[in-house]
Amino acid sequence: MARFTDRTVIVTGAAQGIGEEYAKALAAEGAKVIVADLNTERGTDVAKQITAGGGTAIFREVDVSEPESAAAVAEFTLGEFGRIDHLVNNAAIYGAMKLDLLLSVPWDYYKKFMGVNLDGALNMTRAVWKPMRKQGGGSIVNQSSTAAWTYSGFYGLAKAGINSLTQQLAHELGSANIRINAIAPGPIDTEATRSIVPEQFVDEIVKGAAIKRLGTPQDLVGACLYLLSDDAKWVTGQVLNVDGGTVFRA
Template sequence: MRFENKIAIVTGAGQGIGEAYARALAREGAAVVVAEISEENGQRVAQEIVGTGGRALFVKTDVSSPESAANLAARAVEVFGGVDLLINNAAIFAGMRRESLLEVDYAYYQRFMEVNMNGALIVTRAVYKLMVERGGGAIVNQSSTAAYEAGNYYKIAKTGLNAITIGLARELGPLNIRVNGVAPGPTDTTATRTSVPPERLQALLSTLPLRRIGTTQDIVNTCLFLLSTDAGWVTGQTWCVDGGAVLKI
């Protein structure tokens, strides 16, 4: 029960890794705000957490909107009394367009970057003062090993997010708020199965030192460590959880 009496927000918590984060935090004692743009998915996750004895609240949230993020923060205070922990997980991934930088529709590109990169900053700006009121907190931003490869706007967004993690860690550290990132490699989720062709996924897995696809629990384990007091002197870092996909000095 590492997070007993803590209040956590998880964006994009209606499915996949975000859902796994929300459920894991609830199991370890946190009250969880399920911030999700899909009302159906968000309500389902929150209700199922409550149904198993946990505390959860669904708030329909568009992380690209400062107004929506402000409402998210206000609802967390209204129902649970504040915010201690934040996981910026929301992203456009399942079903995303795979087009070149020179050809992708610019309005789509702008929307994509607002969600996948700037959303973490927008939600952090909305909640960090609430963390300060409770003595500090911890934030984890969901990156990707794609950040370490050349490629399209998804990779660019995650590279930018890593830089945002570093910048926020420097600014929020004096306020006793730690900011880190998790960069999953290929992970067994519905989004991966529907967005990555099977032959491409198998080719990728064959190059990994650990030779298997990741599970959501692999990612959850690292994220919860970074949120916990066990990582109390860790900030500004993005940890690759990827079976060895990214090997760097």
């Protein structure tokens, strides 16, 4: 399949883990990919791997919590490829996340965390929506989490905010033919998850799921490609759980 031939996509947080898989899958279906991340070394390596495999990718450093940095990556993309068709807002503080309570987490850390994990999606969307509108439309996928429906402290708060942001922006962007949806993964077997979630907690989560295993980044790829593609041309404002049946919601 080549649903994204001649299309350009920015994937934030694409230097590793889930974002890396999204970037590689989009390139495999013909997209020109901007691998956007703060990690220059790993992000550059991902772009090189895509190029070596016959795809098109360029690394660009970005701090999504800074509106100027978000605007700069959008301008860079337009300069390189002349258009922006799709955006994946995947960047997040997760693997190195401070474990603390909402009542006691240092305020400066909380503000930076929310600046990346919630405001970052809005900053990037604000940076790309006008070019998308000018060319006739586009699509955006935000990365949420099933943490939005469980006790997960400020991480869950940020993801609940992503869900609401997705729904609100769907209405603001609809008249510009720009669709925006979100994916809510359950527990995913990544380096980041292994670094912060104790093994016994992971075991309990798996026991409570309908499908008795952790997810993988590859499990999320199909949902991301579908929501970005024309196959979902009448789908917007939705939050799609990809979680092995971990969370049931009406």
